[in-house]
Amino acid sequence: MKFLISILLLATISFANEMLAPKDYPTGEVGKLVKLGEDIVNNTDTHPLTKDFVGNKLQCKSCHLKGPDGKVGTGKGISSWVGTAAQFPAWSKREKTVQSLQDRSNNCFMRSMNGKRLIVDSKASMAIAAYITWLSEGTPIKMNEKGPWSTHNTKLYPKGVKHFKAIQKKATHENYLAGKDVYAKKCASCHGQNGEGIAVFPPLWGKDANGNWLSYNTGAGMSKLDKAASWVRSNMPLGQGGSLSDQEVADVVLFMNAQERAPFDLQKALLPKEEMGYYNSAVLEEKHTVESNFKSLGLDLQQIKTGK
Numbered sequence: 001m002k003f004l005i006s007i008l009l010l011a012t013i014s015f016a017n018e019m020l021a022p023k024d025y026p027t028g029e030v031g032k033l034v035k036l037g038e039d040i041v042n043n044t045d046t047h048p049l050t051k052d053f054v055g056n057k058l059q060c061k062s063c064h065l066k067g068p069d070g071k072v073g074t075g076k077g078i079s080s081w082v083g084t085a086a087q088f089p090a091w092s093k094r095e096k097t098v099q100s101l102q103d104r105s106n107n108c109f110m111r112s113m114n115g116k117r118l119i120v121d122s123k124a125s126m127a128i129a130a131y132i133t134w135l136s137e138g139t140p141i142k143m144n145e146k147g148p149w150s151t152h153n154t155k156l157y158p159k160g161v162k163h164f165k166a167i168q169k170k171a172t173h174e175n176y177l178a179g180k181d182v183y184a185k186k187c188a189s190c191h192g193q194n195g196e197g198i199a200v201f202p203p204l205w206g207k208d209a210n211g212n213w214l215s216y217n218t219g220a221g222m223s224k225l226d227k228a229a230s231w232v233r234s235n236m237p238l239g240q241g242g243s244l245s246d247q248e249v250a251d252v253v254l255f256m257n258a259q260e261r262a263p264f265d266l267q268k269a270l271l272p273k274e275e276m277g278y279y280n281s282a283v284l285e286e287k288h289t290v291e292s293n294f295k296s297l298g299l300d301l302q303q304i305k306t307g308k
Contacts, residue, residue, distance in 0.1 A: 019082050019152075021071040022137050030130070037131025040124055041072045044113065049124040055114035055262070057214050060128070062202040063112060063222065065235060073135055077234035077241045078157050083150040085129070085136035090144035095281040102129045103280050104148045110269035111220040114213055114262050117270055120277030160230030167250045168225040169297050173307035175247075179255030182248050186237055187256075195259060201238075205259035218288040219264025222257075225297055229253045257293065258305055264288040 025031040040047045041060035060072060064081055067074030073081030088101040095103070105128045106118040118125045142151065149157055184193075190201040196214060197203030203214035221227045233249045235241045244252070266286040270276060294301040302308070 019067050019074050019076045019080060020069050021067075021074055021082075021135050026134065033127050033130040034134045036123075037127035037129070037134075038072065040127055041131060047124075049122075049127075050109075050118070053109045053113065053115045053118055053124075055116075055213060056216065057197065057203050057208075058113055058216065059202075060108070063231070065238075071135070073132065075235065078153055078160070078231050079235070080150065080152055081132045081135045083136050083139040083152055085133040086139035086141045087144040087150055087154075088148070090148040091146065092148050095283055097280050097282050099148050099280060101132060102126070105129060105132070110266070111264065112216045112222065114215070114217040114220075115269070117276060117279070119271065119275060156234060157230055160233065161226045164229035164233075164246070164250055164253075165226035165297065167246060168229065168254065169299070171225075171250070171254050171297075171299055171304060173304055175251045175254055176258060176304050178248075179251035179253070182244070182252040183255055186244065186248075187252065190238065195256070204256055205261050207260070213262040215261060217262035217264045218290055218293055219266070219269075219286065223261065223264075223288070223290075223293055225250075225253055225257055225293065225299075228257060254304065258290065258301060261290060263290075 025034055036049075040050055041064065044050050044059040044061075045054040045057055064073040064079050065075030065077065066072055067076060067080075073079075073084075085101055088104070089098045090104075092099045092104070095107070102120070102125050106120070106125055109115045110117045136150075139151075144151075144154060146154055147158065187204075190198060191204050192198050192201075195204040195206050196208075205215050207213055216222050222231065229249050232253055233242065233244065233246065237243065264287060266284070270279060273279070291301045294304065
């Protein structure tokens with residue numbers, strides 16, 4: 001029994017250590033680039049190097065949460081960046097190509113940031129990759145054949161998506177109403193009654209007073225009912241990941257992603273080739289709306305929202 005307890009304790013300590021950034025920054029120019037990347041992931045929508053590529057009010061830290069060390073991407077839930085760089089190059093089912101770490105982060109600007117894809121090998125792109133690579137120091141290199149995720153996220157994410165896809169396919173208007181109730185009780189105090197975000201807490205849908213989109217578009221992973229539910233179960237409410245039941249998670253995501261958000265058109269999110277450089281994807285046409293995201297799981301958006 002003592003041996004078993006010791007093993008469990010060591011595993012717990014190992015997991016805790018895994019989710020921490022290195023104690024020291026690299027020296028010289030490499031260290032400067034890592035620190036620049038850290039600044040960008042904290043202030044993505046306002047940073048001089050990235051603000052023109054962002055079309056909403058989100059930052060990288062909105063999804064890649066801070067851990068106990070205060071560093072973006074060291075949260076223990078799904079979307080941790082710790083160890084991520086060691087898994088690339090990695091296969092991406094969405095792009096149908098083997099992706100680099102920069103491909104992966106640059107593509108987030110089109111979807112989660114509702115903006116334009118970063119220029120290949122730009123200073124901002126290099127800096128973000130440098131920061132994520134720093135968080136991965138000491139992780140054994142093992143390219144990921146399953147998807148563009150760290151070992152930690154690979155263990156959690158695909159299984160969670162499959163689990164919640166089965167639940168969401170059965171969604172009804174009653175689940176939408178239940179999700180509205182969960183949102184009011186568990187989410188609105190941070191994210192606002194209308195999903196507009198409050199203070200440092202990010203917006204989840206809708207537009208501002210000037211008609212500008214506030215949150216991720218319909219091409220983002222978080223706009224998908226199964227993918228978002230896997231993330232929410234792991235991370236929300238903040239600091240209480242895992243405290244909601246699976247059905248509560250599925251319902252609140254159903255409600256959240258039934259709200260108005262920007263449609264996604266891949267071609268409109270790409271800069272002209274002469275500016276952007278090579279786009280590493282075999283998929284060149286892709287469009288999504290709130291309606292099509294629901295339809296992909298056999299759901300009718302209007303019926304889900306109104307019961308008619």
